[in-house]
Amino acid sequence: MSARIVRTVADLRAALAPHRGDAVGFVPTMGALHEGHLSLARTARAENAVVVLSIFVNPTQFGEAADLAAYPRTEETDVALAAAAGVDLIFAPSVAEVYPTGFATTVSVDGTITGTLEGARRGRSHFDGVATVVAKLLIAVQPDHAYFGAKDAQQVVVVRRMVADLGLAVEIRALPTSRDPDGLARSSRNTRLTAVERGLASVIPRALRRAQDAFADGIRDARLLETDVRGALTAAGLDPEYVEVVDADDLAPIARVERPAVLVVAVRVGSVRLIDNVILTPGVDDRIRIEGNTP
Numbered sequence: 208m209s210a211r212i213v214r215t216v217a218d219l220r221a222a223l224a225p226h227r228g229d230a231v232g233f234v235p236t237m238g239a240l241h242e243g244h245l246s247l248a249r250t251a252r253a254e255n256a257v258v259v260l261s262i263f264v265n266p267t268q269f270g271e272a273a274d275l276a277a278y279p280r281t282e283e284t285d286v287a288l289a290a291a292a293g294v295d296l297i298f299a300p301s302v303a304e305v306y307p308t309g310f311a312t313t314v315s316v317d318g319t320i321t322g323t324l325e326g327a328r329r330g331r332s333h334f335d336g337v338a339t340v341v342a343k344l345l346i347a348v349q350p351d352h353a354y355f356g357a358k359d360a361q362q363v364v365v366v367r368r369m370v371a372d373l374g375l376a377v378e379i380r381a382l383p384t385s386r387d388p389d390g391l392a393r394s395s396r397n398t399r400l401t402a403v404e405r406g407l408a409s410v411i412p413r414a415l416r417r418a419q420d421a422f423a424d425g426i427r428d429a430r431l432l433e434t435d436v437r438g439a440l441t442a443a444g445l446d447p448e449y450v451e452v453v454d455a456d457d458l459a460p461i462a463r464v465e466r467p468a469v470l471v472v473a474v475r476v477g478s479v480r481l482i483d484n485v486i487l488t489p490g491v492d493d494r495i496r497i498e499g500n501t502p
């Protein structure tokens with residue numbers, strides 16, 4: 208199995224030209240592919256005639272230069288993994304290809320959905336960077352379906368808003384968070400955890416699971432659910448940056464879960480900042496299934 212690599216928008220367009228009219232699925236990534244990305248790619252493979260995956264470590268969405276520098280870059284392995292997952296075409300542009308000299312346009316999504324949670328901690332520029340690069344990638348690839356992981360819940364909400372506002376003809380598909388056997392959400396940053404930190408990080412999904420259980424038992428008070436999760440994290444020695452129950456559509460804070468909500472968490476474990484979440488849907492017991500994890 209092999210996947211073709213293209214590095215310019217011109218080559219990408221030329222490679223896709225014979226397939227216009229076929230369903231094109233697109234998986235945007237920053238590389239360091241893990242099972243989460245690959246499950247997105249496999250779903251894209253099952254749902255489309257052509258699958259494109261991008262690998263681009265987007266500098267404009269990183270706040271800390273150290274985080275950008277430390278971001279794992281593993282292109283050779285990524286290409287092999289993507290090909291095995293059924294990807295046809297890999298778009299791996301340079302920074303100069305995406306942001307040529309004189310580049311002066313920013314796609315900025317306004318309001319609560321970017322001003323809160325990750326936007327409040329990492330600065331609005333983070334989501335400006337995400338919205339701008341995702342808009343550029345969607346315009347270049349012109350996919351029918353684009354695949355994102357639900358772990359980055361706020362990113363999904365921001366991308367959906369941007370796509371709707373710009374009238375881009377693509378369906379944004381958010382797939383359930385891919386998890387390790389102990390429940391930890393898969394992330395390229397997990398490779399930077401030491402063995403001790405990796406053990407500590409597994410407290411995060413256990414804490415989320417507690418909230419899901421409390422929710423399934425009928426607790427609807429958002430502050431109670433947050434307090435329970437925060438308590439489980441701090442008891443393990445973790446100091447969460449935030450634990451919040453927010454509306455699933457616009458990420459506004461809520462007092463009671465009467466409609467779909469998401470409980471979002473950000474925690475720094477050692478030098479690695481991890482985020483995770485669970486969806487809380489009244490009337491639906493959709494708690495995450497964490498294989499091998501019996502909290």
Ligand code: PAF
Nearest residue numbers: 235236237265337340359
């Ligand atoms: O989720 C990511 O990996 C990135 O934010 C994305 C969507 C590839 C944009 O750089």
